[in-house]
Amino acid sequence: RKEVEQDPGPFNVPEGATVAFNCTYSNSASQSFFWYRQDCRKEPKLLMSVYSSGNEDGRFTAQLNRASQYISLLIRDSKLSDSATYLCAVNTGNQFYFGTGTSLTVIP
Amino acid sequence: GAGVSQSPSNKVTEKGKDVELRCDPISGHTALYWYRQSLGQGLEFLIYFQGNSAPDKSGLPSDRFSAERTGGSVSTLTIQRTQQEDSAVYLCASSFSSYEQYFGPGTRLTVT
Numbered sequence: 103r104k105e106v107e108q109d110p111g112p113f114n115v116p117e118g119a120t121v122a123f124n125c126t127y128s129n130s131a132s133q134s135f136f137w138y139r140q141d142c143r144k145e146p147k148l149l150m151s152v153y154s155s156g157n158e159d160g161r162f163t164a165q166l167n168r169a170s171q172y173i174s175l176l177i178r179d180s181k182l183s184d185s186a187t188y189l190c191a192v193n194t195g196n197q198f199y200f201g202t203g204t205s206l207t208v209i210p
Numbered sequence: 211g212a213g214v215s216q217s218p219s220n221k222v223t224e225k226g227k228d229v230e231l232r233c234d235p236i237s238g239h240t241a242l243y244w245y246r247q248s249l250g251q252g253l254e255f256l257i258y259f260q261g262n263s264a265p266d267k268s269g270l271p272s273d274r275f276s277a278e279r280t281g282g283s284v285s286t287l288t289i290q291r292t293q294q295e296d297s298a299v300y301l302c303a304s305s306f307s308s309y310e311q312y313f314g315p316g317t318r319l320t321v322t
Contacts, residue, residue, distance in 0.1 A: 136310050145301055145313040146253070189253070191311070196241060196260055198303075198311055202252035 103128050106192050108201030116209050119180050123204045125190030126172045134193040135166055135173045139186045140203065146189055149175075180208045212236065214314035216302050222320045223292055231287045231317045235304030242285050243311065244277055246298040253301070259285065292321045 108125045115121050127135075135152035150157065152164040152173050163176040173190055187203040215234040223229050235242050244256040255269035259279040270276070274292075279285040289296055299318050303311040 134309070145316050148310050148312065151310055196307065197258060197266065198243065198255075198305075200245075200253045 105129060105194070105199035106190060106201045108190055108204055110202055110204060112205040112207060114207045114209055115180055117180060117182060119208075120176065120178045121180060121206065122177075123175045123188055123190075123206075124172055125174070125192075125201050126170075127192045127199070128171070129192075129194045130168075130171060132171075132192045132194040135164075136191040136193075137162075137164055137173075137175045138189040138191060138200075140189055141186050146200075149188070177206075180206075182208050182210060184208050214302055214304050214312055216300075216314035216317050218317055219315065220318045220320075222322060225294060225321055226291055228288065228290045229292055229319065231289075231300050231302075231319070233285045233287070233302030233304075233314060235283065235285070235302070236312055237283075239304035239306050239312075240282070241305045241307065241311075242279055243303045243305075244285070244287050245301045245303065247301060247316075248298045256287070256300075289319075292319075294321050297321045 106127050137149040138146040139149045140146040150159050152166045156165045161178045165174045185208045187205050189203045190201040192199045217232045240261045242259045245253040257277045258266040274290045277287045297320050299316040301316045303313045305311040
């Protein structure tokens with residue numbers, strides 16, 4: 103079983119839409135959680151950490167559900183510039199496990 | 211401040227040659243990771259260094275791959291007798307313990 107599972111998409115949404123991505127993880131001992139954004143032919147860049155109480159950064163909201171072992175990312179009022187691949191990452195015992203990424207295209 | 215740097219940014223080599231890829235992590239970061247990513251694919255973990263502990267080499271795909279980290283800072287990933295299937299982007303990342311990782315821009319390796 104993979105440490106982290108993520109729906110690869112693709113998600114094609116119109117500008118202004120709200121879109122949500124989920125990621126499940128298999129190890130209940132996992133300690134910390136992150137979302138990364140990767141643009142085509144670029145390295146992953148940290149988007150936000152995911153805290154137990156949930157956290158928000160502008161149009162982006164991250165949630166953690168330890169009981170069901172998943173994390174989510176919600177993007178409100180999608181912009182064309184949000185088009186990218188979104189990777190979830192889970193840290194377990196200082197080892198990081200990444201999802202395969204969800205592709206998002208925001209359409210004018 | 212300075213981020214993770216990697217060199218070279220691009221490397222084209224002939225099949226059978228050895229290559230060395232370099233990573234300079236963020237100063238003060240204790241952990242350093244190597245990944246590779248083939249076109250359109252996810253991140254494949256290769257090796258992980260944490261402080262002075264023995265590295266976790268569980269992701270290295272064959273004994274042609276090796277890595278070292280000198281002085282707890284700079285790391286070199288070496289691929290011996292390169293094969294065409296080694297062509298990929300090799301990404302280095304560093305972190306302070308279990309906190310968020312920061313990636314370098316990667317080295318794009320092409321084996322002809």
